[in-house]
Amino acid sequence: MTVHDVIVVGAGAGGCAAASLLARQGADVLLLDQSAPPRDTVRSDGLMPQGVYWLDRLGCVDAVLAEARGCIKGCDLYLDGRHLLTGRFPSDSPYPDFALLVLRRRFNEIMLAHAVSSGARFAGGTMVRDVARDGGVMRVSADCGRKAVEHRARIVIGADGASSAVSRSIGNNLKDGVLGLSVRTTYAGVKCDAGIRVYFNRGFFPSYGWMFIDEHQTACVGVGCAVDQKFPPTDRLGAALRQFIESDLKETLADARRIGPFSGGIAPHFRPDAMTADGVVLIGDAACQADPLNRGGIHTAIESAFYAADACRLSLESGDFSRTALARYEALWGAHSEPDWRTSEIFMSLAKNPGLKELVLFLLEQVGTLGEADPRFGAFASGVFSGVVSQSSWLSIRALSDAVPRDPAAWASLLRENSRSKTSVAAGSVRLLAGAVASAVRGGAGLARRPGPSIDWGLEVLTKALTFADRRLAAPRTASSPEN
Structure with missing residues (x-):
């Protein structure tokens, strides 16, 4: 059986970025995902300035810019229906001073195409069930359609989201901490300028609402909240979204029509017991790295992919795939990202x-x-x-x-x-x-x-x-x- 250098589980932003970086360096990379493209809905999602920066580093920012449905210079903040602030992205940071609105389906396709063009092999429709160490290699057990399949690699990168099978395989207890829950839908014919709006309202706090309006008058509308065992959700988020639409967005969406279903999402906002193990590295939502303050996960996933790829490259060169060798990944992430992540965690807790x-x-x-x-x-x-x-x-x-x-x-x-x-x-x-x-x-x-x-x-x-x-x-x- 072929033993790959790296198997990446999950073809989201982080997984595709890690596959691209390692394949470009000559590694034999297999990228697995339970879905086959195209994925996701017609909604436009926000790509923050940090995401644009890391996509530039990755080498596919031009393709994303070509698909952008809005270039946003700031964000409008509302409280109880009253406009409070139009905040601009600062121009003196290392990042660009704009965010992008991109159809999530097209963004996923661009990221996957970049990984494949960099040399990674993609196998869609593959549901990973378990990852285990077998001698000196990692064995990945999965279902492909109705058939059980098995793949082997020296290193497995878990980029398979909040319910990561890879994370479970190294002993992490999923959903054992603060979780960011969200429900969203999509509207067409929204008669207002493109932009990002964030809404706080005493009626559904500590949940908050948002609306991303692209240049085609399509809007992604949603609500989110942070919950844990101490503070379980007090209301159904679907009801909170309806309340948000009826109270804060009634005039804005008066002539619009809903074109998408209510869909839920979950993002963990707590440190897992382990981000690495012998032959295993976790990135993105599988490592609970989404920003606890603004719930952004795309740019944090891509950033972590850079650190993971660097550690994996050195392990492949040395032939040492132990947790000790892969600990460089945690050191890099900790030095560059953990202080801000932990600050956000404190704000979220409050x-x-x-x-x-x-x-x-x-x-x-x-x-x-x-x-x-x-x-x-x-x-x-x-x-x-x-x-x-x-x-x-x-x-x-x-x-x-x-x-x-x-x-x-x-x-x-x-x-x-x-x-x-x-x-x-x-x-x-x-x-x-x-x-x-x-x-x-x-x-x-x-x-x-x-x-x-x-x-x-x-x-x-x-x-x-x-x-x-x-x-x-x-x-x-x-x-x-x-x-x-």
Whole structure:
């Protein structure tokens, strides 16, 4: 039986990227996926600036740009139906200052075509059931149609998503932590400009809504929330999506028609017990690497593919496929991505607690108002939310001092916005202070209503904060980025 250098399980963004990089370096790569293209729906999904950057590094950004159905320079933020902020992507980051809207089906096809043209072999319609070590190689057991098949490789890369069979095979307990749940649908004939909109509403918080509108007047509309055993979903997300459409999008979608079903998604937002094992590497959602703050998973999957490909290349060259040899992957990911991921995890832990609804929304409103008054601060805030700006910047005194508005007029605008008349700075100061106190009190009362879960939640947040601080001090960003 043929023993491949690498088998990649999952032909999504991360899997195709890893297959492309390794095949281009001369490795014998087999790419497996349970589906055969075309995959997914007619919806346009957002590709953040980081994704555009990594696609450029990968060498297929031109094909994606040619298929783009919208080039977006910023994002609109709404609270209870009121526009708060138009946040622009910063122009002084390593990433481009725009996002793309691309049909997910076409994006998948481009990524797969790039992997195949780079030299990888694709076998669709293959459902992987198990991965096990057999002597010095990895045995991949799968079903192809009604036939059981088996493939062998020196290394297996698990890129098979949140319910990863590869992750289970190395002992990880799936869905044992915070999960991002979402439901979405697609509308045509949406009469508004192309863009990305994010909606928060007291009626369905801690869920939030979004709408991606492309240049063909097609919109992807959805809601998402973070849940775990302490805070299970209080409502069915399908009902929350209907409520979101009826309350926040009623006018926007008045003349539009729904052209897609309600479809659900799940993304894990917790560290698995292991990202590597002897002969095995996990990337993307299989490694729970989606951004906990904005739930973005495409760019994080492609980025992790670069680090995984670098570690696999060195293992293939040395002939050492042990977990120790493949640990370079975890070191690279940890040095470049883990600080921001853990910062996002802390923010998500704070926001997922429904008892803190009023406090979180109050702070969000002040940040949005100040960002609208000061475009520089607005770019910083939206950059952190999207991940274009390092999310750990919120915990950096220097970064915050650089971003905080220096123009007194911006602060005066914030205070006036908090006054009843929208003109009095003094009255706004009083109301801002009163609002902060009232929101904090309501937050405390919300926590007190559920003392058991609240104590567990408080310990969780404290543990995550201490873990972040410990790793930040013990593992500074020193590892070099792989050049592929």
